[in-house]
Amino acid sequence: MKMNELGLVYFSPTGTTRKVIMETARNIDLKSVSYDLSIHKEKKPNLHFKCNDFVLFGIPVYGGRVPATFLEYFETLKGDNTPAALIATYGCREYEDALLELKNEVESRGFKVIGAGAFPVQHSIVRQIGMSRPNKADLKVIADFGIQLNRKLRNAVDFNNVDIQVPGNNPYKKYGTIPLVPKTDVNLCIECKACAKSCPSGAISMENPKKTDKKKCISCMKCVYSCRKKARYVSNMKLNIAQKKLTKVCKSDKTAEIFM
Ligand SMILES: Cc1cc2nc3c(=O)[nH]c(=O)nc-3n(C[C@H](O)[C@H](O)[C@H](O)COP(=O)(O)O)c2cc1C
Helix, strand or coil: CCCCCEEEEECCCCCHHHHHHHHHHCCCCCCEEEEECCCCCCCCCCEECCCCCEEEEEEECECCECCHHHHHHHHHEECCCEEEEEEEEECCCCCCCHHHHHHHHHHCCCEEEEEEEEEECCCCCCCCCCCCCCCHHHHHHHHHHHHHHHHHHHHCCCCCCCCCCCCCCCCCCCCCCCCCCCEECCCCCCCCCHHHHHCCCCCECCCCCCCECCCCCCCCCHHHHHCCCCCEECCHHHHHHHHHHHHHHCCCCCCCEEEC
16 A cells, blocks of 8 residues: 555643654654644644554543543544554553543544554653653554554555554543642742643743642642653642552553454
């Protein structure tokens, strides 16, 4: 099949999903165009792809699901029987219904899923879990995923008979609320507004970046990671509770699962 362009459509508040998607893309022989949907946009970009494009969709798993904020951008997403592959990164607990939900969402908008991968990585809330993952060995597995996709694209005449199965249940898990809204240390904050500009859900006030709308915050931790003054933080008490809970259910040595 003569292919055109590689579209990278992803949500990556703390950068891990981006790392995984880039490593995959590096092994696909197509010119790529990135759509980072983890930056709040009042106006949604038109995400229209042709039948000979290839699209990699990348998400972090939130509560066993696709982040709802990412799906808001799907209003303007359209494929034309466009081949696509899915990447879900997760913090070594479980990815539950996330891959199945992502597959159903993209296929209902004109894409044909030809491969998928679930990759355990460092947990963005409790960083001791899966610390420093993806590591060297993980990156090798991720690169190999890209190589397999590239081979599939080169060898196929069409993808009509491809039927990738991924784990998960439908109805999906209910979205839970995570009571971890980062705060601002007013003594460290210099009001540079970097957090407000980069918040994926527009929860931080542009006029007063020390103010966070608790209802809009999705606890993605982007503001905590991106504040150069380290003024954004989650209270130690709440973090300790999360750490205790998550340490029991996460396994830092989980391995990647590839569906081809
Ligand atoms: C709000 C929230 C919910 C999460 N839920 C899960 C989960 O259900 N299972 C899991 O294993 N990891 C979970 N994680 C960890 C992330 O999936 C993981 O750290 C991911 O790689 C972060 O991606 P990013 O660096 O691209 O933002 C969650 C993280 C956040 C912030």
